Amino acid sequence: MAETLSAPRVVAADETATLAIETRDLAKTYGRITALAGLTMTVPRGEIFGFLGPNGAGKTTAVKLLVGLTHPTSGEGWVLGAPIGDRLARRRIGYLPELFRYQDWLSAREVLELHCELAGIPKNERKREVEEALETVGLASRADDRVATFSKGMQQRLGLGVAMLGQPDLIFLDEPTSALDPVGRHDIREIIRGLKARGTTVFLNSHLLSEVELVCDRVAVIDRGRVIALGTIPDLLGETGAVRLRVTGLSPSAEILFHRFGSVEIHDDWYTVRGIDPDAVPDLVAEIVRVGGRVHTVEPRQQTLEERFLQLLGGAT
Ligand SMILES: Nc1ncnc2c1ncn2[C@@H]1O[C@H](COP(=O)(O)OP(=O)(O)OP(=O)(O)O)[C@@H](O)[C@H]1O
Ligand SMILES: [Mg+2]
Numbered sequence: 436m437a438e439t440l441s442a443p444r445v446v447a448a449d450e451t452a453t454l455a456i457e458t459r460d461l462a463k464t465y466g467r468i469t470a471l472a473g474l475t476m477t478v479p480r481g482e483i484f485g486f487l488g489p490n491g492a493g494k495t496t497a498v499k500l501l502v503g504l505t506h507p508t509s510g511e512g513w514v515l516g517a518p519i520g521d522r523l524a525r526r527r528i529g530y531l532p533e534l535f536r537y538q539d540w541l542s543a544r545e546v547l548e549l550h551c552e553l554a555g556i557p558k559n560e561r562k563r564e565v566e567e568a569l570e571t572v573g574l575a576s577r578a579d580d581r582v583a584t585f586s587k588g589m590q591q592r593l594g595l596g597v598a599m600l601g602q603p604d605l606i607f608l609d610e611p612t613s614a615l616d617p618v619g620r621h622d623i624r625e626i627i628r629g630l631k632a633r634g635t636t637v638f639l640n641s642h643l644l645s646e647v648e649l650v651c652d653r654v655a656v657i658d659r660g661r662v663i664a665l666g667t668i669p670d671l672l673g674e675t676g677a678v679r680l681r682v683t684g685l686s687p688s689a690e691i692l693f694h695r696f697g698s699v700e701i702h703d704d705w706y707t708v709r710g711i712d713p714d715a716v717p718d719l720v721a722e723i724v725r726v727g728g729r730v731h732t733v734e735p736r737q738q739t740l741e742e743r744f745l746q747l748l749g750g751a752t
Contacts, residue, residue: 486640645739
């Protein structure tokens, strides 16, 4: 069964100005393949929005529709208040495509200069834009090296630099860290936070859940072209408490005491109790001790986004 944590909202007219993205039943089919089936959602301006889903879910298709690279089969969408594909709105959008390749023979600086020209950035602003992009993505020391000599991760940084040119209001990043090492991923998260601090809306396609968890204000989970969950990370993870304890000395018959507090899962000495009222944790511990158990560890157990993601995808089959 599909699960939607927050139903699509009805958007009032005065809200349009505060929305970076709005879609209504946006769909794309390629022959018999449904790449995206009726996407309805809104992304307020200034938000970091994560778009999550397994391979082939429709993430890249959604981004291509929103940036106007492909046309919807049905449905509607608005980006920065204008219908998707609008030329003026497109000038205020930055885009890091999933699969890109810059001209091998150009240097990083030349690639950025070329894109300034393509984006119509005024000549007197180009130098500052290029230097700032190089600095922000950490390529200043390699600015005059040719792209042919760059590692995948360096090319991805360059792609991010290109997406940032002209200080766009909205940036689409399609798997921006797929080629990056942990330090590179950390750097990109910092860059994304910096973009948010200056008011840029960031739409982040990713299947790297821990990364999305760390940086996004809200996320949509899509599977086979449909949104199966949408909300903040706490919304998605649910608010019910869970606690994990390491207990020794309990007889199997004593384990029944856990059921009064919530559902229990046992692995060796570890007991995970889900759905427990946080105020009842001391009572649970006292009860374990009363029946002869020895409590070594008590820790809150928050479901990870990855666990929730797998649960949602499992539920959607
Ligand atoms: N140009 C195309 N022609 C035919 N089918 C396509 C085309 N582009 C995408 N599809 C199909 O649409 C579906 C969604 O693809 P999409 O690239 O949007 O997925 P994704 O979520 O970005 O996946 P990934 O995580 O692998 O990047 C897939 O079944 C894919 O094969
Ligand atoms: Mg993709």
